[in-house]
Amino acid sequence: MAHTERMTGAEAVVKTMEMQGIEYAFGLCGHANISLLDALNDSSIEFLSVRNEGMAVYMADAYYRASHKVAAVITTLGPGLTNTVTAMADSLMDSTPLLLIAGDVPNYLIGKGALQEVSNTTLGNQWEILRPVTKRSWRVPDVADVANSIHRALNIALTGNPGPVAISVPMDFMGEVQDFEIEDPSLHRANGFRVRGDSVAIEESAKILSESERVMILAGNGVLLSEATDELIAIAEHLGAPVATTMVGQTAFPKSHELNIEIPNSIGNPAVHHAMQTADTVLVIGSRLSEFETNSWNTEVGFDPWNRQKLIQIDIDTETIGRVFPVHQGIVGDAKSVLSDLCASLTDISESKWPETSAWVSVLQGQLEDWRKMVAERELNDDTPIDPYRVVAELRKVIPENSIVHVDPGTVVRYMVGQQLTLDTPGSYYANQGFGSMGACMATVLGSKIACPDKTVIAFMGDGGFTCEMSPIITAVEHGLPVVWIVLNNQAFNSIEIYQHRHYDHRIYGTTFKDHTGGLTNTDFAAIARACGALGFRVERPENLASTLQEAISSNRPCVVEVMSDTMRYVKTYGWFEANRIFSEEAEYKRDRNVETSDLLKDPATSAR
Template sequence: MPTLTGGEIIAKYLEKEGVEYLVGIPGHGSTNLLDAFNDSEVEVIQPRHEEGATHLADGYARASGDPLAVFTSIGPGATNTVTGVATAYVDSIPMVVFTGAPQTHEYGQGILQEIERQKPGDFPSVMEPVTKKSFVVNDVEQLPRVLRRAFQVATTGRPGPVHVDVPMDVQGGAADVEIPEPAETRTHSRPGGDPESVSEAADLLAEADRPVIVPGGGCMLGEAWDEVQDLAEHLKAPVIPTFQAKGIIPEDHELFVGYAGWIGSTAGNELASNADVVLAIGCRFTDMHTSSFEQGVSFEIPPSKLIHVDIDNEEIGKNYPVEVGILGDSKVVTRQLHEAVADRVDPVGTEDNEYYDEIQRLWAEWQELVEERQTDDVPMSISRALASLREALDRDGIVVSSAGQPQEVTNPQFPVYEPRTNISCGGFSTMGFGVSAAIGAKLARPDRQVVDVEGDGSFMMCNQEVNCAVEHDVDVTWLVVNNDGWKSIRNLQVDKYGWDRVLNTPFEEGVDFVQMAESFGVEFSERVIKPENLTETLEEALAHDGPALVEAIVEPDNEDSGAIVTGKWDLADLERDD
């Protein structure tokens, strides 16, 4: 057996896992680990902030389905990862995060950057709520076993981030070890659903007059896009994905009807709330997706009968009662359901099909609402900016977005046509996510155009990662829709309290994003004020060889400037006397 340092064991195991990139910022607590990558096939990417490292790994995994590794030093370098790791955890995105830790003989002595007042070397306690598992490696000989377990946990079942705390002396220590084969610790099949439950669900679907299919992020993680479309086409059932499943079916498909929830489509909410059977696959039924669970707005379960499929038994029946709950992989169970339905009913046709006609009519009505916002007014709407982006972007191009108005408009209004071409933070709704996630997406799919749509506020939270793209020559385009403030929250203030109660959401001093981009080394940066000029500018940015930034000046003072609100979102009202 070869004698390897802890850092070398990590490097060689990442090579066996096929990990392309190690992403992180060095510090005194990780130098022994990093040194091994001077001689590794794994390329090291240098972000400008540890949060950016985790978002980059997140974007890579969403675009490819494969995890990256992140590394940091001890202390604040490690705590800087928490927001990005939590973002990945809530959306079930795999990554493995290595953090430096005190030398084992110094645990609890309060060395530089140690958290130890509750218990020695206590940083793993910070990571426990936002990871599937947090490991501490106390001896270099433990590393091979911990590494294979870390990647097994991160990538199987319901995926998610895993943390590995590696003391400095374990990184530098040496041992005679064998590097394990990853395939030896992986399942070689996906779990199917219980046949009796599948049969019960198929009976409901075959007998339904108004079925709807609601694929969630679990369908994207499980690569169930073909199976979902095949089942929908057999039943002629409308497909109403969650935003984490955006792209699971082409958005110009005759059965796609948009989304349900607070900012869903009118068609999605109408059809979902009037379904007799709802088939939810890999879907969590969150407040945003269900209009805060208010009956009859987005869903009405019951009387709608719910078939709930998920890889995680804790999600089934958590927020709505089920008629049939099926524990299993989204791809396998959806295929089982299609086969069982096909045994019961022939493919449903469209001729003299009143339900199909209703689907087409409702979708056309929604499209008209969206088009009404795509005017050539100056300043332009975000909807108008996105219409130009759709014209400029390849059909298989990837669009990324962070929290705020750009995400509120992109998710329901910007059409995508393939899986893994919409990358957007979901349940944790993290501002600044897209700046670095877009870099990860482009590293994962260098053959695709990648555009990150950011608000000015969100962009400024992680703008330093533009310099990471410049250094590594990653060909990403940022579209910054600038409305001078936190206007998503401003609009909530106006809606709840009135214009005279707006506080701390507009920006008093603007930022020159073109100049900012130039200072980071971006060679293409343009500002667009007139909407008729935006498509051509975006086409030039996408054709540019290297990172590019386009700033679009959008309307700042319209309380309806963000999403088209079609559902409800309960944020609690003030209890006070007027």
């Protein structure tokens, strides 16, 4: 179960990583991690070098979501570590486990101002920078503890509500030679991760659900992390209950299933919001019930467990239960285990309602069908610049089955992709929605492609997100990763510009891309891709979309498809986003103030006329 080997600290780290089953590490070299890179060079772990440490984190995040295998991120100290902060926050908010190993100053030089040292508040405290954005982070205290720290970190990352863990390792520990005890990983983890829910709470929940007439289910990312799609389908069909999913959890329930009513948020569709307001019982599985999934917790247009509904919440994280809404039953446990037990309890006390549908569900399905007809009409738009709805529609014609589609938070297309494409395979839709950092998809597609080399992997991005970090194009070329980035070039931060059109009387300021003369810029992103060694296409007419997208997908090379697209001044919404109320009240005050000012400035004689 354990043996002793004489080796360097870095070799002990890598050996332990191999025993833990880690197959890939992503990162960037520096003087504080060069020993670790040398050890990786003699290991079975494949190291992929990137040009920015944050992009390495995004790759590890997407790699896990596509494979459910943990990858490592390797950084140097100081700026190498700080470059990961935003991406680590994304992984934490979306519950993605990964292991970050950062080099640190030599232990005996702490506090002396070593190169790139962070020791301002306490000595050797660079790891504290990551405390708010990780499940746990710490500095390895002793060279003898480097191997055990890997076991401990992965145990923390994978158990309970999963998430990223970071350890900071002094560079002298990496190079020191001694006898290290290398232990089997099984000695440092529980026998299983499937936490079963309380049996009494499950039985009570089954009784509530079986006696309810209008049950709605909201499935979150926890269903995907637990691989509980089959159990979710069984529950939904037994209850005849419509299923909505969170943005991140969209493929937890098949898009093509008749009971799928899609995503609830400020855009959404009329059916899902009608269900939120009229359901008598809501079953929430693996969701934090964040602002986007709850209409900013507005009980008039969303859930109301205080007055209208009973709420049953299932989550692996104790703190999530009852945090924003009162619960009638709060079950702490793994989604797959709890749903399996809940389904068994339901089967014991009630008959399956599927495939018959209630009058309530039929109303929802009719609303959804009418809404889809409206979307289908928008998809036929022949205008130029090209309507984003048309872009997604043309992709639907050529995208292979079981592809993985990534959407960047910086574009409103993130809603359309999930709504317009039929993505049935769990994990085939990727969004970093919890923290929502723009530009992440430049790198996340690479992680998915590494995990699933036989699948087509595509990213939808705006030009704002694309230009946040373009170095992953180079990384894709260097490592031969044929992914496709679809970039909607509307020369604006359009998802924010929309609010200026809606609330600020079209006073556009700071949201469009202009040069020093005031004209819109016309950056050629396709040319940038070609300069990096990838393919690059620019599409200006909608009739050329399908053929260009097909060529990009079939090329087996990294490819940027730049689409000259229309700015979306208005997006049809059905839900509530609290920011709109804040903007609206501000705009109303300013309009009233401007009217009053205008009246004071008027000539009395002119006013009389």
